[in-house]
Amino acid sequence: MKRQDYLSWDEYFMGIAHLSARRSKDPSTQVGACIVSEENKILSVGYNGMPTGCSDDDMPWDREGDFLETKYPFVCHAELNAILNRSTGSLKNARIYVSLFPCNECAKAIIQSGIKEVIYGDDKYADTDGVRASKKMFNMAGVKLRRYENTNRLVKIEL
Numbered sequence: 001m002k003r004q005d006y007l008s009w010d011e012y013f014m015g016i017a018h019l020s021a022r023r024s025k026d027p028s029t030q031v032g033a034c035i036v037s038e039e040n041k042i043l044s045v046g047y048n049g050m051p052t053g054c055s056d057d058d059m060p061w062d063r064e065g066d067f068l069e070t071k072y073p074f075v076c077h078a079e080l081n082a083i084l085n086r087s088t089g090s091l092k093n094a095r096i097y098v099s100l101f102p103c104n105e106c107a108k109a110i111i112q113s114g115i116k117e118v119i120y121g122d123d124k125y126a127d128t129d130g131v132r133a134s135k136k137m138f139n140m141a142g143v144k145l146r147r148y149e150n151t152n153r154l155v156k157i158e159l
Ligand SMILES: Nc1nc(=O)n([C@H]2C[C@H](O)[C@@H](COP(=O)(O)O)O2)cc1CO
Pocket: 026, 028, 029, 030, 031, 047, 048, 049, 063, 071, 075, 076, 077, 078, 079, 100, 101, 102, 103, 106, 125
């Protein structure tokens, strides 16, 4: 008889999003994303980080202060990185697993890339206008939104 405690597709892909987030250098919020085809094949992954060539050590990671002294104008979000990182194939009808609900800028990129479903973990910025704008666009564009249902499964990986 086959094993019974294998990971579900949702656990597997959300797990990969969380593992990817562990690559982030952001001291306050680490985000990971995993894009998957209709056939459950992984098309791309990403996490939030500075653009290629912009040194993690020289760029600011602060949240407050003079805008140009904060991370905000520079950091590339996990979802955008995942969209840009795919090496081949189209993202049409794909779905994206993301550990934090997408901002309005990523929402535009998600819609334009043809992704049809967003499975998200945390929604800690739900009360911001950015996330309200995201939800408005996703709803108008027919992108399905689904909150990831936590199964409370603990996966320990010794590295
Ligand atoms: N969906 C998202 N994907 C992301 O990759 N991010 C990134 C941008 C920043 O590096 C960090 C948020 O920083 P903070 O404001 O929570 O300290 O997470 C943020 C969001 C939230 O919209």
